[in-house]
Amino acid sequence: MPTDDTYTFDSTVYYDEDADxxxxxxxxxxxxxxxxxxxxxxxxxxxxxxxVVVGLREGSSxxxxxxxxxxxxxxxxxxxxxADIVSVLVPDTVQPDVYEAAIEPNxxxxxxxxxxxxxxxxxxxxxxxxxxxxxxxxxxxPGHLVRRNYENDEGTPGLLAVYQDATGEAHDExxxxxxxxxxxxxxxxxxxxxxxxxxxxxxxxAVLCGxxxxxxxxxxxxxVDAGYSPEMAYFECLNELKLIVDLMYEGGLGKMWDSVSDxxxxxxxxxxxxxxxxxARENMEAxxxxxxxxxxxxxxxxENQAGRPSYTQLRTAEKNREIxxxxxxxxxxxxxxEADEDEEESAEVTA
Ligand code: NAD
Ligand code: MG
Numbered sequence: 014m015p016t017d018d019t020y021t022f023d024s025t026v027y028y029d030e031d032a033d034x035x036x037x038x039x040x041x042x043x044x045x046x047x048x049x050x051x052x053x054x055x056x057x058x059x060x061x062x063x064x065v066v067v068g069l070r071e072g073s074s075x076x077x078x079x080x081x082x083x084x085x086x087x088x089x090x091x092x093x094x095x096a097d098i099v100s101v102l103v104p105d106t107v108q109p110d111v112y113e114a115a116i117e118p119n120x121x122x123x124x125x126x127x128x129x130x131x132x133x134x135x136x137x138x139x140x141x142x143x144x145x146x147x148x149x150x151x152x153x154x155p156g157h158l159v160r161r162n163y164e165n166d167e168g169t170p171g172l173l174a175v176y177q178d179a180t181g182e183a184h185d186e187x188x189x190x191x192x193x194x195x196x197x198x199x200x201x202x203x204x205x206x207x208x209x210x211x212x213x214x215x216x217x218x219a220v221l222c223g224x225x226x227x228x229x230x231x232x233x234x235x236x237v238d239a240g241y242s243p244e245m246a247y248f249e250c251l252n253e254l255k256l257i258v259d260l261m262y263e264g265g266l267g268k269m270w271d272s273v274s275d276x277x278x279x280x281x282x283x284x285x286x287x288x289x290x291x292x293a294r295e296n297m298e299a300x301x302x303x304x305x306x307x308x309x310x311x312x313x314x315x316e317n318q319a320g321r322p323s324y325t326q327l328r329t330a331e332k333n334r335e336i337x338x339x340x341x342x343x344x345x346x347x348x349x350x351e352a353d354e355d356e357e358e359s360a361e362v363t364a
Contacts, residue, residue, distance in 0.1 A: 025203040032192035036185045043096035046103035047075035049156035057163045061193035068092030089115035098125040109138045131206035136310040146183035147176040150191045168198025176206045214304045219297050243339045
C-alpha cells in the first residue's frame with residue numbers, strides 16, 4: 014500500500030516497561046531441548062533470575078553443553094513435572110511425541126505450555142488440556158543471536174501470542190518470559206498462533222526459502238543454457254544477492270534502489286514484474302490457501318510419518334546441482350575473507 018504518511022503500527026508492541034518480572038521470577042521453567050533456541054532461552058532466563066531446568070534425554074550430546082553452561086539438567090519428563098512453565102524447544106517434528114511421552118503426563122492444572130512456533134498447536138498435533146495456559150514467545154532470530162544480543166545488553170525482537178488462558182495470567186506471564194530472554198528490550202509484537210504459523214510457513218515457501226532459491230536457480234540456468242560461463246552466472250545470480258539483501262535489511266527497498274546504479278534501478282523497476290508476474294501471484298495465493306486449510310501441514314506430517322521419502326530425494330537432488338559445485342569452487346576464492354566470520358559463528362552456536 015503506497016503512502017506518504019508516516020505509518021503507525023497496526024499491532025500492539027510491548028517494551029521492557031510493559032513487562033512485570035514478578036510473573037516469572039518465582040517460577041521454574043523447563044526448557045526442553047538445547048538447540049538453537051533452547052540454549053539461548055535457558056541461559057537468558059537463568060541470568061534473568063528464573064529457576065531453569067533443561068530437559069534432555071539420557072545420552073543426549075547436549076547434556077554436557079547445558080551442564081558446562083552452569084544449568085541444571087533432567088530428563089524431559091522430570092523437568093516437565095517440576096516446572097510451572099514447560100518451554101517446548103525440541104524440533105517441531107518431534108514435539109508431538111515428546112508431548113505425549115514426557116509433557117502431558119506431567120502437566121498440572123495452572124501450568125503453562127510455552128512454544129516458539131505455533132505449528133503443532135495450530136494444526137492440532139498437540140491438544141493441551143483446558144486447565145493449562147498455552148503461550149508463544151517467538152524471537153525473530155536464530156538462537157545464537159538471541160543469546161549474543163542478551164549478553165551485549167541488546168534485545169531481539171519477538172512475537173507474543175496466547176492460545177489458551179486458563180489462569181487469567183497467560184498474557185502477563187508470556188510478556189515476563191519475553192522480557193527475561195531479552196525480547197522486550199527490542200520490542201515484542203502481539204500476534205496469534207494462527208497468524209504466526211500461517212505467515213511463517215507462507216514466508217518461507219513463497220520468498221525466503223522457496224521463492225528466492227527458485228529465482229536463483231532459474232536465472233543461473235537461463236544464463237548457462239545461453240552459453241555464458243557458470244562462474245559469471247553464479248556471481249550475478251547468487252553471490253551478489255547478499256549485497257542487495259543487506260541493503261534491503263538495513264534500509265528497506267528504498268536504500269537498495271538508492272544504492273544501485275540508475276541503470277540497475279530502471280531495469281529492476283521495469284523487469285521485476287515481468288519475471289514475477291501475475292501467474293506467480295496466483296501461485297502464491299494457491300500456496301497460502303494450502304497453508305490456511307492445512308493441506309501443507311498434513312502433507313508434511315504424512316511425509317514425516319512415512320520416513321521422509323520425497324524430502325530425502327529432493328534434498329539429494331538439490332545438493333547435486335551444478336550451481337552448488339560451481340559455488341563450492343568459487344567460494345574458495347573468498348576463503349581468506351570469510352575465515353574470521355566462520356570462527357566467530359562456530360564459537361557461538363551450541364548444538
Ligand atoms: P534445534 O533443532 O536447533 O534443537 C532442538 C534440540 O532438541 C536438539 O538440540 C536436541 O537437544 C533436542 N532434541 C532433538 N530431538 C529430541 C527428542 N526426540 N527428544 C528430546 N529432545 C530432542 O531446534 P530449534 O531450531 O531451536 O527449534 C526449536 C523451536 O524453536 C521450534 O519450535 C522452532 O520452530 C522454533 N524457532 C526456531 C528458530 C530458529 O532460528 N532456529 C526461530 C524461532 C523459532
Ligand atoms: Mg508441573
